[in-house]
């Protein structure tokens with residue numbers, strides 16, 4: 001059975017990682033289907049892209065809601081869509097603990113650096129890449145990880161590296177990392193769909209292909 005995937009995005013998300021997952025499902029690389037994209041704001045470019053790709057979208061705004069109410073609305077939408085895997089892609093908030101617990105081991109996120117470096121609250125977009133440049137790192141990359149109740153700390157599934165070039169600005173570095181993000185996220189979701197990810201403490205063991 002193909003897995004049923006929901007993607008969560010925030011107000012300013014471009015949706016390029018979401019699109020990479022949708023496309024990989026459609027060309028059969030991932031045995032799955034993106035059945036729902038949930039955004040926090042209707043104007044999100046990612047939601048517009050999802051609609052253009054004829055994927056079902058919903059807006060669930062946390063504004064004026066308690067954390068509990070927001071969690072309940074998310075859970076209701078995910079359960080109604082019979083979702084197996086939740087992919088955060090440019091989702092800027094901490095996912096409510098009730099959702100993390102209900103979908104333990106079934107929520108992934110992508111971060112544009114090599115965690116556990118350059119992660120945590122407030123570390124997103126330009127800030128991440130600027131910090132990498134200021135630190136003098138010679139490599140950067142991206143990390144796909146399972147989501148726990150804190151920012152960027154869950155077990156790591158896939159990482160990919162890129163070089164930091166002498167002439168890099170944060171924009172050129174971000175663009176080089178983004179190419180790898182799309183591949184890494186598709187790889188992680190594909191492994192999940194194949195039942196090949198086993199969480200053992202802080203480590204994610206990648207099991208051999210089933211024959």
Ligand code: GRF
Pocket residue numbers: 012013014015016017018046089090091110111112125181
């Ligand atoms: C990506 O850089 C991702 O690593 C981070 O947010 C950005 C989302 O980009 N979490 P996009 O919306 O997928 O294009």
